[in-house]
Amino acid sequence: MTDFVNAFRTAFELIVGLDPELVRIVTLSLQISLAAVLAATVIALPLGAAVALLRFPGRRAVVILLNAAMGLPPVVVGLVVYLLLSRAGPLGSFGLLFTPTAMIVAQCILVMPIIAALTRQTITDLHEEYDEYLRSVGAGPLRSIGTLIRDGRFRLLTAVLAGFGRAIAEVGAVLIVGGNIQNVTRVMTTTIALETSKGNLALALGLGLILIIVATTINGLAMAVGEAAESRHG
Amino acid sequence: MAEVEGSLEPAGACPLLPLVTDGLCFTGGDRRLILDGVSFRLDDGFRTVILGPNGAGKSVLLRLCHGLLRPTAGQITWGGLSPAAAASRQGMVFQRPVLLRRSVRANIEHVLAIKGVRAGERGARVRAALERAGLARLADRPARMLSGGEQQRLSIARAWVMEPEVLLLDEPSSSLDPAATRAVEDLVREVAAGGARVIMTTHDIGQARRLADDVLFLHRGHLLEHSPASSFFAGPAHPAAARFIQGDLID
Numbered sequence: 001m002t003d004f005v006n007a008f009r010t011a012f013e014l015i016v017g018l019d020p021e022l023v024r025i026v027t028l029s030l031q032i033s034l035a036a037v038l039a040a041t042v043i044a045l046p047l048g049a050a051v052a053l054l055r056f057p058g059r060r061a062v063v064i065l066l067n068a069a070m071g072l073p074p075v076v077v078g079l080v081v082y083l084l085l086s087r088a089g090p091l092g093s094f095g096l097l098f099t100p101t102a103m104i105v106a107q108c109i110l111v112m113p114i115i116a117a118l119t120r121q122t123i124t125d126l127h128e129e130y131d132e133y134l135r136s137v138g139a140g141p142l143r144s145i146g147t148l149i150r151d152g153r154f155r156l157l158t159a160v161l162a163g164f165g166r167a168i169a170e171v172g173a174v175l176i177v178g179g180n181i182q183n184v185t186r187v188m189t190t191t192i193a194l195e196t197s198k199g200n201l202a203l204a205l206g207l208g209l210i211l212i213i214v215a216t217t218i219n220g221l222a223m224a225v226g227e228a229a230e231s232r233h234g
Numbered sequence: 235m236a237e238v239e240g241s242l243e244p245a246g247a248c249p250l251l252p253l254v255t256d257g258l259c260f261t262g263g264d265r266r267l268i269l270d271g272v273s274f275r276l277d278d279g280f281r282t283v284i285l286g287p288n289g290a291g292k293s294v295l296l297r298l299c300h301g302l303l304r305p306t307a308g309q310i311t312w313g314g315l316s317p318a319a320a321a322s323r324q325g326m327v328f329q330r331p332v333l334l335r336r337s338v339r340a341n342i343e344h345v346l347a348i349k350g351v352r353a354g355e356r357g358a359r360v361r362a363a364l365e366r367a368g369l370a371r372l373a374d375r376p377a378r379m380l381s382g383g384e385q386q387r388l389s390i391a392r393a394w395v396m397e398p399e400v401l402l403l404d405e406p407s408s409s410l411d412p413a414a415t416r417a418v419e420d421l422v423r424e425v426a427a428g429g430a431r432v433i434m435t436t437h438d439i440g441q442a443r444r445l446a447d448d449v450l451f452l453h454r455g456h457l458l459e460h461s462p463a464s465s466f467f468a469g470p471a472h473p474a475a476a477r478f479i480q481g482d483l484i485d
C-alpha cells in the first residue's frame with residue numbers, strides 16, 4: 001500500500017516538476033499522433049467524400065472494407081507494417097523500422113479508415129438532404145462537394161478528433177514497429193506497458209494520468225464541437 | 235390578363251412558356267404507376283395551382299417538370315426546351331425547405347455564387363431579396379433556426395433572387411399556421427406580380443381558391459380536370475373533384 005502511495009507521489013512530482021524524460025515522451029506521443037492523424041485526414045477526406053458521392057464499380061466493397069477496417073486490431077496493423085518495413089520486407093531499404101516514421105505510418109493506417117468511414121457517412125447524409133436543392137440551382141460537382149464539406153465541417157472535425165483519440169491511446173501497433181527505444185520511439189502507451197511490467201510504477205502512473213487528461217480533453221472537444229454545431233445549425 | 239399587341243410585347247416575356255406535357259407517366263420503384271398519362275398545356279400570364287389530395291402525385295409532377303425526375307414515358311417541354319435545359323431559368327421551392335447550415339444571408343449568397351453573380355454585386359441583391367421576404371433583420375441568424383414560416387419565406391426569397399421566369403412551389407405552406415401561411419401567400423402573389431410564372435401545388439382548397447387563376451386537379455396519378463379557377467370552384471366537371479372541394483375525404 002505504501003508502495004502505491006509512494007508511486008502516486010512520485011508520479012505527481014514528475015508531472016509538476018516537468019521531468020525531462022516524461023516531457024520528452026509526451027511530446028513525442030503528441031507529435032507522432034498529430035502527424036498520423038494529419039496524414040490520415042489528407043487521405044480520408046477525399047476518399048470518404050468520393051465513396052459517398054461517386055458511383056463506381058466496387059464501391060459497395062470499398063464501403064464494407066472501410067467500415068470493417070474501423071475495427072482493425074492494432075497489433076495486426078503493427079505486424080503488417082513491421083513485415084513491410086523490416087530489412088527483408090518490400091520497403092526494408094528505407095530503414096524505417098523502429099523510427100517515429102514507422103509509428104506514424106502504423107497509426108495512420110489505423111485511424112484512416114475511421115476518419116474515412118465517418119466522412120462518408122457525414123457526406124452521404126448531407127448529400128441526401130441537399131441533393132435536390134443543388135441540382136435545382138444547377139450547382140456543378142466541385143461546387144456541390146465544396147458545399148457538403150463546408151456544411152459538414154463540424155461533424156468532419158469530430159471524425160478527425162475521434163481518429164486522434166484512437167491514435168494517442170493505441171499501444172499494440174507502435175510497440176511492434178517502434179520498439180520502445182529510449183529517447184527515440186518511446187511514447188506514452190508503450191512506456192506505460194513496459195515500465196509497469198518492470199515495476200517502475202511512478203513513471204507509468206504519471207504518463208497514465210497525462211494520457212487520461214489528453215483523452216478526455218479530446219472527447220470533451222469532440223462533444224463541444226458537436227453541441228456547438230447542433231445549437232447553431234440544428 | 236389582357237394580351238398586349240404582338241409588337242408591344244416586352245422582349246423575353248416568358249419564352250419558357252407554354253409548358254406542355256404529353257402522356258406523362260411515372261412509375262415508382264415498385265412498378266406502381268404514380269402518374270398515368272398526364273397531358274396539359276400551361277400558357278403565360280396565370281398562377282396555376284395543382285390541386286389534389288395527399289399522394290395524388292403532385293410533388294412527382296412538379297419534380298418531373300423541373301427535371302429532378304425523368305418520366306417513364308411521355309414528353310415535357312418548356313417553350314420547346316427540355317426540363318433540364320429550362321431548369322436554370324426556374325426557381326424551385328420544396329415542401330420541406332432545404333436550407334444550408336449557414337446564416338440566412340449566406341443561403342442567398344450561395345445561389346448567387348452558383349449563378350455566377352460577381353461578389354461585389356451580391357450584397358445589394360441579398361439585401362433586396364431579404365427585404366422583399368421580410369427577413370432583413372434576421373440576415374445573420376442561422377437559417378435552420380428560423381421558424382417554419384420564416385424558413386419557407388427564405389426558400390422563396392432564395393428561389394426568387396435570380397428573378398426566374400418560372401417559380402415552382404411544392405405545397406409551400408402545408409405545415410404552417412394561418413398567419414405564416416398568409417405571409418407565404420402574400421409573398422407568392424408578389425412574386426407573380428413581379429412577372430414570374432407561378433406554378434404551385436397544394437392539397438388546401440382554400441389556398442387554391444385564394445391563389446389560383448387556373449386549376450389542375452390531380453387524383454391518384456390522373457389529371458382529372460384542368461379549368462380556370464372560377465369555373466372549377468363554381469362547379470367542377472369531375473365528380474371526384476366536386477366531392478373534394480365539398481370537403482369530402484377522397485383517397
Ligand SMILES: Nc1ncnc2c1ncn2[C@@H]1O[C@H](COP(=O)(O)OP(=O)(O)O)[C@@H](O)[C@H]1O
Nearest residue numbers: 261262263268287288289290291292293294295
Ligand atoms: N422520387 C420518387 N420515386 C418513386 N416514387 C415516388 C417518388 N416520390 C414520391 N413517390 C411516390 O409517389 C406517390 C405520389 O407522391 P407525391 O407526388 O409525393 O404525392 P403528393 O405530392 O400529391 O402528396 C407516393 O406514393 C410516393 O410514395
Ligand SMILES: [Mg+2]
Nearest residue numbers: 292293329405
Ligand atoms: Mg407532395
